[in-house]
Amino acid sequence: MNYQTGLPLRGLLPILIENLKSFRDGWWLNLILVAAVLGIAPALKANATVSLIVIGSIIAGYTIALWRTYQFTRDDTVIRVKTGLAEKNRVTLSPTNISRVDRQRDQWCLLLGLVIVELHTEGSEDAAVKIPYITPRMAQRLIGDLDVEPSADHSSEFRFKLSIPDSIKGALLVPNKHMIGPALILVAIALPFLSSTAQRPDELLMDETSVEQASTILSSTVHPGTIGAIILMTGLFLIGVSVIARVFYALPYFLGTQVDVSDTHIRVQSGIFNLRRWQLRLTDLASIEVREGVWARLFRGSPVLLQTRGAKMRSGMSGYYIPFVSNEKLQELLERIDIQPGELPERRLNVFNFLMDMARITAGGTAIVIGIVLFLPVSFWDSPILPFYAAEIGCIYLLATMFCWRRHWNSGLRVSTGNITVGQCRWTRNRTLAKLEDLHGFEVITIPLLNNHVLAVRPGLPGVDERVTATTECTPGNLSASHLSSL
Amino acid sequence: MVFNRSAYTINTTLKWLMTGVMLFLGVVLLAPPESLARQLLITLQGYPVYSVMVVLFTVTLFALLSWVRACTLQFSMTDGYIEFRVGTVVQKYQWILRRDIRNIRLKANIIEQKLNAATLEIETVGTGGVDIQLPQLRRHEAEAIRKQLLPEETTAANDPEPNPDPAKSPLSQADAQDVRTMQ
Numbered sequence: 001m002n003y004q005t006g007l008p009l010r011g012l013l014p015i016l017i018e019n020l021k022s023f024r025d026g027w028w029l030n031l032i033l034v035a036a037v038l039g040i041a042p043a044l045k046a047n048a049t050v051s052l053i054v055i056g057s058i059i060a061g062y063t064i065a066l067w068r069t070y071q072f073t074r075d076d077t078v079i080r081v082k083t084g085l086a087e088k089n090r091v092t093l094s095p096t097n098i099s100r101v102d103r104q105r106d107q108w109c110l111l112l113g114l115v116i117v118e119l120h121t122e123g124s125e126d127a128a129v130k131i132p133y134i135t136p137r138m139a140q141r142l143i144g145d146l147d148v149e150p151s152a153d154h155s156s157e158f159r160f161k162l163s164i165p166d167s168i169k170g171a172l173l174v175p176n177k178h179m180i181g182p183a184l185i186l187v188a189i190a191l192p193f194l195s196s197t198a199q200r201p202d203e204l205l206m207d208e209t210s211v212e213q214a215s216t217i218l219s220s221t222v223h224p225g226t227i228g229a230i231i232l233m234t235g236l237f238l239i240g241v242s243v244i245a246r247v248f249y250a251l252p253y254f255l256g257t258q259v260d261v262s263d264t265h266i267r268v269q270s271g272i273f274n275l276r277r278w279q280l281r282l283t284d285l286a287s288i289e290v291r292e293g294v295w296a297r298l299f300r301g302s303p304v305l306l307q308t309r310g311a312k313m314r315s316g317m318s319g320y321y322i323p324f325v326s327n328e329k330l331q332e333l334l335e336r337i338d339i340q341p342g343e344l345p346e347r348r349l350n351v352f353n354f355l356m357d358m359a360r361i362t363a364g365g366t367a368i369v370i371g372i373v374l375f376l377p378v379s380f381w382d383s384p385i386l387p388f389y390a391a392e393i394g395c396i397y398l399l400a401t402m403f404c405w406r407r408h409w410n411s412g413l414r415v416s417t418g419n420i421t422v423g424q425c426r427w428t429r430n431r432t433l434a435k436l437e438d439l440h441g442f443e444v445i446t447i448p449l450l451n452n453h454v455l456a457v458r459p460g461l462p463g464v465d466e467r468v469t470a471t472t473e474c475t476p477g478n479l480s481a482s483h484l485s486s487l
Numbered sequence: 488m489v490f491n492r493s494a495y496t497i498n499t500t501l502k503w504l505m506t507g508v509m510l511f512l513g514v515v516l517l518a519p520p521e522s523l524a525r526q527l528l529i530t531l532q533g534y535p536v537y538s539v540m541v542v543l544f545t546v547t548l549f550a551l552l553s554w555v556r557a558c559t560l561q562f563s564m565t566d567g568y569i570e571f572r573v574g575t576v577v578q579k580y581q582w583i584l585r586r587d588i589r590n591i592r593l594k595a596n597i598i599e600q601k602l603n604a605a606t607l608e609i610e611t612v613g614t615g616g617v618d619i620q621l622p623q624l625r626r627h628e629a630e631a632i633r634k635q636l637l638p639e640e641t642t643a644a645n646d647p648e649p650n651p652d653p654a655k656s657p658l659s660q661a662d663a664q665d666v667r668t669m670q
Contacts, residue, residue: 033509088595088600377523440583441611460583460611
């Protein structure tokens, strides 16, 4: 099988529009900023026709050149995609590694009779290869033989259904951050019913005075305590609306949840009208995250988040999430999916690592701080109330430090024969359990000058996206590939 | 030497400079006339020689730091895994299993193209975990590594059963044969 193609002529239009929309390679935005700073804008305005012709010709020329660079090649052993002009992309993919093929159509595809093909491999957050704006015939010749369908199996051996109290516990145990989005949508929907005079957000934005109000906010004096009060009020508001979302969104979502585990698959359906169903192959399951916070201990159970070697990491309620599993059922579930229930090491003070992590976070925010400092008027630095601002910033920084401390305190790592248990830097004490054979790599941050002291680690496991900073049991030696291969 | 240090130094220096310049330009555009940024700009216009010296000092400092970092780049490859190290004061060490590699991207921006370098991005099966990016490799080395890491491209047609024992632990395949260590 040998096939080679580029983009069809019809693909020029969507490429041009994508080009204009995405500020490709960041060039245009940079040029506009430089032009604005150098004061070129008035000159361009004075010669508008010539400017438009020149800029239009450049964009058209660039688009045609870009269009010509798209090249897709397929043979028996490999798929090659070449794109890009200023920044060249060359992707080579073996068809045996493809786990999912998506064919999508946006409005341009519908209009022009084209299709966008996305090839997903295991583990890649985005599509490994995106073949945009080709004809269906080209798509068929390129990837027609690659669609993968899971086999169906309906023999269920382990099953449990959540009672109403368990569903309520599940709704209470959803992290606040997963509730904020639905909560805001609920508030936006409910607002016109609660107050007939209240303006909708889109009406507020379209209001003629909104721009003036926004500019007034930027230029008005911020008194000491204002920023702290805004942060506090925002926090209280979000917690309040997340409580509403737990009742009106999470609970209906979790009522009647039923879990079926067979020899090959795990299936979950949840919601009063079976709002959501998902299933995954047990062989695809790579890690399982269990919460161990105060509430989980009080309720004698925990939410469970399953992670696969799938194409995209799925976290929180949108992922493979079982809202509440009692401790007994959890043991049974772990046995069924053949993952050992590992324990994290005891929490110990690891002050140096915590301070270094804080230094890293502080350094990461330096650019924003410098930006704010440069933005402030010169007179601000002579102001008599400067110490009050400093005190407020100090308090906010202290709060942020305590938040980071909590995350650091909950982290930990233990590698034992055949198993790995990870406590990621999170607000709650969560355990991610996995088999060692699913570990595909490791990232270790050390200080060579301090006898290779381990600052932080990050195991290469699905679902592990945070560093572990409490590294009491870690040395570079026992985390090296050569050592782990002996376990 | 598998890494192109010149390309790494220029690329990293420009990346840091661009971040700084974009931040400064953004603030200057948005900040009110009495802001520190605007006042600083006015002051610098009064002392062009000092301004040029400040800019040159910044560029030299960034270039020097980038070069020191470039000297710490290390990459090694065995039959079982790939290792990558970078950093002097704080060192980052990464390893990934070769059998878990699913996708390899070869990228080259304008600077890399001119200096005959390329960046290799290696994606593994894990999500949100450890993927390795080998920055500014020499072009031919990047191609050679890519071909070594994707054997399916050349051997899959002749090897219908690439993994005869899937139950075997992947880490047990990490026997250190044919170790290549490169800087």
